[in-house]
Amino acid sequence: MDWFWLAVIGLVAGVCGGLLGIGGSVVMIPGMTFVLGPRQHLYQAAALMVNFFVAVPSVVQHVRASAVRGDVLRSLLPGAVAGTICGVGLSELAVFRDTGSIYLTGMFGLFLLAVAGREWLSMRRGRSAGDADASSAGWFRGVMLVGLPTGVISGLLGVGGGVIAVPLQRRLLGVPLRSAIANSAGMIVVLSVVGTGLKHYGIWRHHAEIGLSEPMRLAVLLIPTAAVGAWIGSRLTHVLPLRVVRLAFVGLLVVVGLRMNQMAWFG
Numbered sequence: 001m002d003w004f005w006l007a008v009i010g011l012v013a014g015v016c017g018g019l020l021g022i023g024g025s026v027v028m029i030p031g032m033t034f035v036l037g038p039r040q041h042l043y044q045a046a047a048l049m050v051n052f053f054v055a056v057p058s059v060v061q062h063v064r065a066s067a068v069r070g071d072v073l074r075s076l077l078p079g080a081v082a083g084t085i086c087g088v089g090l091s092e093l094a095v096f097r098d099t100g101s102i103y104l105t106g107m108f109g110l111f112l113l114a115v116a117g118r119e120w121l122s123m124r125r126g127r128s129a130g131d132a133d134a135s136s137a138g139w140f141r142g143v144m145l146v147g148l149p150t151g152v153i154s155g156l157l158g159v160g161g162g163v164i165a166v167p168l169q170r171r172l173l174g175v176p177l178r179s180a181i182a183n184s185a186g187m188i189v190v191l192s193v194v195g196t197g198l199k200h201y202g203i204w205r206h207h208a209e210i211g212l213s214e215p216m217r218l219a220v221l222l223i224p225t226a227a228v229g230a231w232i233g234s235r236l237t238h239v240l241p242l243r244v245v246r247l248a249f250v251g252l253l254v255v256v257g258l259r260m261n262q263m264a265w266f267g
Contacts, residue, residue: 003221005035010050010222014229016252017054018061019236019245021181023047023160023188024054024226026112030256032218033105038263040101040108041207044091044158045199045215050222051160051192054230055185061234062182072175073183075142076150077190080161083151084191088198091156097206106264108157112257115163116250122167123246145172150187155195160188181237 009031017024025047032043062068090096096104146168154161162184169180203210236245 002035006032006218006221007225009035010225011229013050013222014054014226014231015233015236016229016249017051017160017162017226018058018185018230018233019181019240020162020233020249021058021166021184021188021237022162023051023192024230025051025157025159026163026253026256028222028226029108029158030112030260033260033263038102038105039210040104040158041091041096041199041203042210042215042218044104045196045203045210046218046222047158048192048195048199049215049219050226051188052196053223053227055160055188055192057227057231058185058234059182059189061231062185062237065178065182065238067178067182067238068186069175069179069183072142072169072173072179073186075139076147076165076169076183076187079143079147080151080154080165080187080191081147081194083148083153084155084161084194085151085198087152087155087157088195088202089155090152091158091199092202092206102264104157105260109257109260109264111153111157111163112253112260116253116257118167119246119250119253123243123250141172147187151191154191155198158195158199160184161191162188177242178237185234 009028013024013027016022016027028047028050029043091104146165150161150165153159153164165184165187166180169175169183170177200212204212
């Protein structure tokens with residue numbers, strides 16, 4: 001039944017990724033961990049591949065809705081690509097190899113809880129951080145303060161980076177939420193390609209027990225439903241009340257984050 005659950009994981013990840021501009025790894029990596037057991041490097045490699053197929057349908061929908069801000073996106077990409085290179089390099093340090101990969105699982109769980117906490121506090125204040133300050137997207141802020149940290153998180157944890165890119169765009173660049181989601185999807189298209197290539201190189205160098213074909217097999221099972229889910233989710237971005245979406249997302253992050261921390265630190 002593993003193929004069935006992977007198809008379900010792909011669908012849920014695609015809907016969440018398209019809806020929130022997050023790529024889908026925050027669903028795929030925990031989902032695969034629960035179904036198949038902890039193998040963080042394998043799941044990161046597979047999820048980075050799938051992120052491309054989640055982001056492309058999303059970008060098409062966002063472009064149709066005129067939500068993509070080209071000036072902001074161009075300022076984000078250089079720092080994001082550089083950050084992804086650094087992040088993947090960090091994930092391949094000796095401390096994270098073999099049984100040390102469980103530390104990445106724990107870091108991923110803590111990361112999810114931190115994002116959930118930030119979203120919850122923002123909702124409690126009754127507004128989204130950054131919405132009141134619609135300042136222009138400066139090149140330095142786009143590259144160094146948004147793009148670079150997004151890339152590092154993406155490469156280190158195998159996520160699309162949208163869970164960082166969306167709030168940072170709103171807080172630091174004053175980008176409206178729907179445009180921040182659209183810009184994040186555009187950035188993930190590029191970062192997924194860069195991250196996939198680098199992560200597979202790392203697997204070839206340091207994780208011979210995984211092999212290069214195993215992430216591809218997982219990705220093939222995830223991609224069809226993930227692409228369909230992304231198409232649906234990106235349409236819903238421009239239809240559903242965003243507060244409802246954010247509340248459901250916070251709940252998902254808390255449940256998954258707690259479970260991944262339990263697996264990492266308590267067995």
